[in-house]
Amino acid sequence: AAVALAATGLAALPSSAVAAADGIVVQYRTSASGASADQSEPWLKVRNAGSTSVPLSSVKVRYYFKADSASAAYRFACSWAVKGCANITGTFGTLANPTATADRYLEIGFTPGAGSLAPGADTGDLQLRFHQASWASLIQSDDYSFGPERTTYGDWSKVTAQVNGSLVWGQAPGGNNPTDPPTNPPTDPPGDGARLFDDFNYSSHTDPKISANGWSVRSNSGGPGVPGATWAPENVTFASQSGNSVMNLETSTAGTGASTKHTEILTKSMKFKNGTYASRVRFSDAPRSGPDGDRIVQTFFTINDLTAPMAKDYAEYDFEYLPNGGWGEPANILYTTSWDTYRPDPWEAVNQHSSDRRSYAGWHDLVVTIDDNQITYYVDGQHFGTHGAAFLPERPMSINFNQWLIDLEGQPSTTPRAYDQQVDYVLHVKDQVLTPAQVNAMVGSYRSAGKTFEDTVPGS
Incomplete structure (x- = not known):
């Protein structure tokens, strides 16, 4: 009888659907069944109907x-x-081939802490939700994966599941079967293309080579961050680590604006636009000294100036790690954000972001590519998020690293504390989209040749 029921369930799927090829089945229900809602609430279960255990970290589900x-x-x-919500990740992406019912997706993933699914087991409830950043009401009656009648769990082929990048369950909207970056991408870096490469091989923040190589260590006052804080160039330092020179950004505070010192280094020229941006960055979850808890932001980003509120030629592309939360988040989260524009007062922002709520303490390879169609982010060689053409840059930008405190509310102590963010290298290749593997190969070729700096990117 069980076999007959299973066969009936599979027969009910669309003929083009991929159905449990690896034993993975996704069940769905909604707890917000209205045609419109403040937020969409897709609740999911992932079930292993196969005969072998499946690590959940290898599974991706798309709504x-x-x-x-x-x-x-x-x-x-x-x-x-x-x-555990700490073991669930959610990122948003844009479909390459939009349809009448889908042009975006929410991709659900699992950290290693979620463990594995034994044969016959399921994840139990994943009570998920998403909403517009503005909290405006959203329309879900025209959403491909939405099933207003699905108020109890059941197999649902309008969500897809991948295991190790291979589609094993469900049917994506036409022409949009999900694919991860190739498991064996080409590793030979393109030989042409203007580039900036810097291994940050400097002696101190006063090293004249820093300015000669096009960088500025910030000392002027102003935002973002704690009012009254200063930007301290002396807290940008350099040291050898595992044979490479590493830049350290130290941010410190004793609980007052006057005692708070932020750090930033940026290119003096805004001459970078389409192409590939990459860096190896070490984030930290705890201070080097003193009590923990400050709402600190550790970054790698590109940006140009806002010429007027809501100016359409503004652009910014961020990796931002918040080890202690902030901006309404209670704990660590990594954001990638692509900006169209904003207005500072009253605050209004037009952007798209992807996020992952877990610790990113340690070294990470960060890559963002910008072409004529989309912006794509990678972390440690894995796709993190794709943002649409509405957020492409109109003008060139600078390249920046900074570390700063959102406010002083996370840790009220007046005991001094200091946080470190480290940077190994930065690479930009103009007008070329490189895979993470090609980035690694290009950086390796610079280091094999003993070349610590190159800038052939023409001025804007």
Whole structure:
């Protein structure tokens, strides 16, 4: 009888669907069944109907939806999960081939802490939700994966599942079967293309080579961050580590604006636009000394100046790690954000972001590529998020690293403390989209040749 029921369930799937080829089945229900809602609430279970154990960290599930506008940005949240919300990740992406019912997707992943699914086991409830960043009402009746009648769990082929990058369950909207970056991408870096490469092989923040190589160590006052804080060039230092020179950004405070010292280094020229940007960055979850808890932001980003509120030629592309939360988040989270524009007062932002709520302490390879169609982010060689054409840059930008405190509310102590962010190298290749493997090969070729700096990118 069980075999007959299983056969009936599979027969009910669309003929083009990929159905449990690796034993993975996704079940769905909604707890917000209205045609419109403050937030969409896709609740999921992932079940292993196969005969071998499956590590959940190898599984990705996608829920497809139609954006409420081209510029709409969304935020993901996990309300509750049997596996623990800390072990659930959610990132948003843009479909290469939009349809009438889908041009975006929410991709759900699992950290290694989620463990494995034994044969016959499921994840239990994943009570998930997402909403517009503005909290404007969203329309879900036109969303591909939405099933208003699905108020109890059941197999649902309008969400897809991948195991190690291979589609094993469900049917994506036409022409959009999910694919991860190639498991064996080409590693030979392109031989042409203007480039900036810097191994940060400097003696101190006063080394004249820093300015000669096009960098500025910030000392002027102003935002972002704690009012009254200073930007301390002396806290940008350099040291040898495992045979490479590493730049350290130290941010410190004793709980007052006057005692707070932020750090930033940026290119003096805004001459970087389309192409590949890459860096190896070490994030930290705890201070080097003193009490923990400050709402600190550790970054790698590109940006140009806002010429007027809501100016359409503004551009910014961020990796931002918040080890102690902030901006409404209670704990560590990594954001990638692509900006169209914003207004500082009253605050209004037009952007798209992807995020992952877990610790990113340690060294990470960060890559963002910008072509004529989209912006794509990678972390440690894995796809992190793709953002749409509405957020492409109109003008060139600078390249920046900074570390700063959002406010002083996370840790009220007046005991001094200091946080470190480290940077190994930075690479930009103009007008070429490189894979993470090609980035690694190019950096390796610079180091094999003993070349610590090159800048052939023409001025804007």
